[in-house]
Amino acid sequence: MLTMPTTPAEASWENAPGLLDGAMTLELTAAQCNLDYWFTAVAQGTLLGLVRGHRPEAAVPEYMRAPGPLRSAIVAELGFRSVAEERCTRALSDLVNFAPDLDTMEFYATQLIDEARHARVFRGHLVELGVPEAELAATIEETSGKDIQAVLVPLEEFSQPTRDAHDFIGGVILLTVLVEGVLAPAAELSERKWRVLDPAAAEIERGAGIDEIRHLTVGSSVVREHLRAHPDDADRLRDLVERGQELWGSIPVLDMLARRETLFQEGLRDHADVVGDYEIWPGRRLVDTTVEERIQQALGWSLGMQQSRLAYMGLSE
């Protein structure tokens, strides 16, 4: 990929850090990441030359298109995530509507487009895997309908009072801490585990991950600035975070991950020759990992991410 020389490092295909690393170490604000930034850094930077969210030359290997556990695993994963991204896009229209100033409004307008793009490229990859476009909705319902009901619907119900109250900062907390902060580590895991098996999918994840760094860092800075101006709002927001964390504890997210990773494990066994010595993280070959190990890693990342974001915002205990 030829990123333009004007592309800032955090949005550049070659120089951006990984999602977790970037989201925990970089600092970006809405004033920096306004619409001007997005056109230059993202539309003419990160996204330059991508076709369906990946470099045109990134392959979709034939075995990914053939029926089997590997294909089932990725169809379930991307189907679910495409719906999560779509619902996130719709919820973002509230943040655009109620943003307190122009830079923040512009930033959330760009995030709205980013999430709509993620939904589109995840669906697009299902088509690349051989799902006919006309059957996308039915396929997603069949493979992920239960997960959508069990995971996304409770989250939406939980956020409804915040939306009804036109509570902008509450909405930012829900999105940054409770939705993106929890889901980002799963996206990191996904990029790493598909890297060799499905290079196009991994690149789609990488592009979405670069966007996610911006969403998590700017969202955190919006909350931090709000709390500096309104320290008396901290208890209310802390309570929202706690209730959200309780809700996550009651959602069968582990079941969903376990089903996905079990399918992946079967496919991994069948394609060990393709994966070879590829290391999913330093010193650990993907072929040697287990279902539990990958889930534990993602959960550990998730915890680290939440703690670092809450501390930055000023919402740690």
Ligand SMILES: [Fe+2]
């Ligand atoms: Fe997204």
Ligand SMILES: [Fe+2]
């Ligand atoms: Fe996002």
